Amino acid sequence: MIILSNDDGFNARGLRTLRDEVARVADVVIVAPENEQSAMGHAITLTVPLKVREVREKGEFIGYAVNGTPADCIKIAVSTLLPEPPEMVISGINQGGNLGTCVIYSGTVSAATEAIIMGIPAIAVSLNSWESTDFSTAAEFIRQLIPVIRKNGLPQGVALNINVPAVPRGEIQGVAITRQGKSRVIETFDRRVDPRKNIYYWMAGEMRFDEVDEETDCEMVAENYISITPIHYDLTCFPVLEELKRWNLDLGWNQKPEK
Numbered sequence: 001m002i003i004l005s006n007d008d009g010f011n012a013r014g015l016r017t018l019r020d021e022v023a024r025v026a027d028v029v030i031v032a033p034e035n036e037q038s039a040m041g042h043a044i045t046l047t048v049p050l051k052v053r054e055v056r057e058k059g060e061f062i063g064y065a066v067n068g069t070p071a072d073c074i075k076i077a078v079s080t081l082l083p084e085p086p087e088m089v090i091s092g093i094n095q096g097g098n099l100g101t102c103v104i105y106s107g108t109v110s111a112a113t114e115a116i117i118m119g120i121p122a123i124a125v126s127l128n129s130w131e132s133t134d135f136s137t138a139a140e141f142i143r144q145l146i147p148v149i150r151k152n153g154l155p156q157g158v159a160l161n162i163n164v165p166a167v168p169r170g171e172i173q174g175v176a177i178t179r180q181g182k183s184r185v186i187e188t189f190d191r192r193v194d195p196r197k198n199i200y201y202w203m204a205g206e207m208r209f210d211e212v213d214e215e216t217d218c219e220m221v222a223e224n225y226i227s228i229t230p231i232h233y234d235l236t237c238f239p240v241l242e243e244l245k246r247w248n249l250d251l252g253w254n255q256k257p258e259k
Contacts, residue, residue, distance in 0.1 A: 007107025014093030021139035030063030070111035089115035097128035100183025129166030181216030
């Protein structure tokens with residue numbers, strides 16, 4: 001069984017297209033947020049109860065809608081809702097790319113990250129467009145990828161972050177194994193005033209890519225390649241770890257061993 005989740009919400013077209021395609025090669029159950037949870041990152045719900053709604057359509061069990069975050073969905077699915085651990089978690093298909101540092105903000109990626117924390121192989125998949133509603137190419141690619149993952153396995157603690165260009169299938173140039181690029185959102189805040197004279201803001205902005213390198217997800221998707229980036233949740237910067245050990249940072253706090 002494969003769990004499908006996302007951050008766009010239970011009824012999002014990308015998720016439903018993914019379900020139709022993956023169901024051709026596996027038993028699937030959706031466990032996804034009741035409502036949109038975009039850019040929630042790896043947030044979890046601690047101060048309010050989680051409500052779970054079983055969803056059936058035309059008498060067929062589809063899955064569970066949860067009034068929580070993507071990470072909540074994976075946690076409660078694996079620990080409580082399902083009778084046994086899933087074979088895999090696939091999160092998406094997200095409306096909009098999750099490239100570069102967007103992975104930090106992404107609820108879609110965080111659902112996959114939560115899965116690998118729990119020891120379950122996982123994929124996050126995104127369509128690199130905010131407008132296109134054609135998720136068929138991305139869904140087809142994921143269906144074809146599943147047998148490859150079954151055959152080879154994923155290393156423990158590693159998920160695949162996949163981004164698919166929003167172009168017709170015939171314009172896809174190929175598949176590129178990439179590293180995460182460097183990007184940032186340049187925010188703007190639109191100041192407004194409500195009828196009671198209270199000031200509020202709408203956040204907007206645009207993505208800026210800070211490097212042009214064909215090894216990155218950002219660049220290869222721009223060239224109409226499907227990018228596959230292996231990611232993990234260990235944020236340790238190992239080269240600097242060794243450097244810090246040479247800084248003599250005990251500052252008098254280390255206890256002297258007893259004689």
